[in-house]
Amino acid sequence: MFRFRFEGGSGVPPYLQLVQQVERAVRLGELRAGDRLPTVKEVAAGMVINPNTVLKAYRELEHRGLAKGRPGKGTFVEREFTGLDEEKRAELRAGLTEWLTTARRAGMDPDDIAALVSAALHDLREENP
Amino acid sequence: MFRFRFEGGSGVPPYLQLVQQVERAVRLGELRAGDRLPTVKEVAAGMVINPNTVLKAYRELEHRGLAKGRPGKGTFVEREFTGLDEEKRAELRAGLTEWLTTARRAGMDPDDIAALVSAALHDLREENP
Amino acid sequence: MFRFRFEGGSGVPPYLQLVQQVERAVRLGELRAGDRLPTVKEVAAGMVINPNTVLKAYRELEHRGLAKGRPGKGTFVEREFTGLDEEKRAELRAGLTEWLTTARRAGMDPDDIAALVSAALHDLREENP
Amino acid sequence: MFRFRFEGGSGVPPYLQLVQQVERAVRLGELRAGDRLPTVKEVAAGMVINPNTVLKAYRELEHRGLAKGRPGKGTFVEREFTGLDEEKRAELRAGLTEWLTTARRAGMDPDDIAALVSAALHDLREENP
DNA sequence: GTGGTCTAGACCACA
DNA sequence: GTGGTCTAGACCACT
CATH class of the missing domain: 1.10.10.10 (Winged helix-like DNA-binding domain superfamily/Winged helix DNA-binding domain)
Structure with missing residues (x-):
């Protein structure tokens, strides 16, 4: 559930x-x-x-x-985003988790990481409007 | 400014x-x-x-x-988070950007990516309370 | 209320x-x-x-x-200053009221008294920083 | 000065x-x-x-x-409040200081004392409008 | 009906 | 001219 x-x-x-x-x-x-x-x-x-x-x-x-x-x-x-297949998604998620671990080990706290991610996402949206 | x-x-x-x-x-x-x-x-x-x-x-x-x-x-x-040095931060950011590019190429749109990132961040916070 | x-x-x-x-x-x-x-x-x-x-x-x-x-x-x-018990506080307040009455009877008007009290409080704060 | x-x-x-x-x-x-x-x-x-x-x-x-x-x-x-003579005032002030010391020893911090004094002064003004 | 946000515009305190 | 306070009134979120 x-x-x-x-x-x-x-x-x-x-x-x-x-x-x-x-x-x-x-x-x-x-x-x-x-x-x-x-x-x-x-x-x-x-x-x-x-x-x-x-x-x-x-x-x-x-x-x-x-x-x-x-x-x-x-x-x-009702709806279903027919996006990536499960395997591909898991792969991507693993890559992201790896990056997060690196950031964490470098000494960033979760809020710092969130700030960095937020900025990067914002840049991404600007490049792909 | x-x-x-x-x-x-x-x-x-x-x-x-x-x-x-x-x-x-x-x-x-x-x-x-x-x-x-x-x-x-x-x-x-x-x-x-x-x-x-x-x-x-x-x-x-x-x-x-x-x-x-x-x-x-x-x-x-007033305040200053004296976190990472500039070099380290740039390095991390580059890694993140790389991951974003991969995700984008795999066919995820920015909102999909944001959802995935948001979920990963949430997991991170739960593991590091 | x-x-x-x-x-x-x-x-x-x-x-x-x-x-x-x-x-x-x-x-x-x-x-x-x-x-x-x-x-x-x-x-x-x-x-x-x-x-x-x-x-x-x-x-x-x-x-x-x-x-x-x-x-x-x-x-x-939300908060509660768990300072003095009711009895102690009432006792102190009675002492203060007594002093105020004395000052009043000596001919000071409320503003004079306020000035005197304010000065005394200021001294107190300087002694107990 | x-x-x-x-x-x-x-x-x-x-x-x-x-x-x-x-x-x-x-x-x-x-x-x-x-x-x-x-x-x-x-x-x-x-x-x-x-x-x-x-x-x-x-x-x-x-x-x-x-x-x-x-x-x-x-x-x-320019002006001079011709209030109490010096002696009388010193006497009153001494009484006030004594009270403050008592309050302090009873465990009130300066802000608590200020709150109590403020309330008492307010009552005084209401009784002597 | 309660607190919370936003807008619009007046006026004050400070440099 | 800059931040800060107050007013007036609309609209939203929550119970």
Whole structure:
């Protein structure tokens, strides 16, 4: 079952964090079309937030075409990013993890690394608009 | 002179984006103690936002001990993360860029990459609490 | 419910007066962790000031770790100076009140007394840095 | 020669602090009619502030009838609060110092004491409007 | 209905 | 001209 989590200091409103996590999981292939998301009640209880906040996130997912609620049954993932095959993705991820380990050993703390990664990603987006 | 920019769809409130960008730049060594940030009015004009929004960001930076406003003079960076030396950082960055290029060539779009990176960073933080 | 008040001619900006009053009340044990502060709107209406001014005070209290806003619920005191017990404090306060009465009877007006007290407090701080 | 000082976290604007300190000193008999205040340049240099700020304070003192600038000669105290005689005042001050020592020994830190004193003074003013 | 963000514009304190 | 405070009012996120 898919699990949500909160990033504390990010400033992103809770309902959006839920949305972004589903989107990210779909992009990573962790969630596939037809998978069932946890119920509103489960999420609300598990994360100690108001059920309405979860509902808002699920509504937003519907709006984006990423999920669909089937009354009485639950909410299900609708779309599937047919990106890389599993093997290729694992390979890339391994490379990234290796880089992270190097950075960590060089003395960067996770926030430093996040800053560096964020800057590099920003450059990437500028080069590939 | 330091330059700000906005990420549109992130959901992070504008004033927080300014704060995070300064913090990131300090972590990356792009801003050092004593450096002057652009004036409130310059930022407000340049980014087409209200001066009060900028002021709020600068006040938050002050609260975090990262900057200090000197009335009549401007706002100045206070702290300096004396992390890695320039050479080491450049080396790491190069490695990261290389990985990004590989991922890009493998067919991932920037959002896919961001998702993968985000997941890896999350794992990193969990392993290094 | 905690009540705010304004000192007119002090020159201290209104939002800071609110902050200082909460801090003082916490130090005096009048406010304890978990106590709910009046809502932004109540304060704004009661003191005839703008809600944003109150909000700014509450945000500053949050920065100082003295209070925490819970959206939809209100703002709550976070910290508690576990200083003297109630009895000891009352005893000291009685002694102070006695001294004040003496000073008053000797012909000092409140402003004179405030000046004397302020000087004595300043000396105290210099001796106990 | 009279000396100024700054209270950091009070929130009172610098020029007002200067004004209040002269007023307080006059009330305490530390400054008497005819006493010469330090020159604008001396104050500005000694406190590392802009001469204009000092000028504004001296202008405000003139406005309140507490001091008078004599061009080319300096600024001089004009008024004198003919309050208590020296002996009586010393006696009262001794009593206050004694109380402060008691409070200090009871374990209150200067800020706690200031909070208590502030509350007592406020009560005093309410009883003697 | 609660706190939080943003905008718009006036005014003040400081250099 | 620079940062800082206050006001007024709109809109959003959360309970």
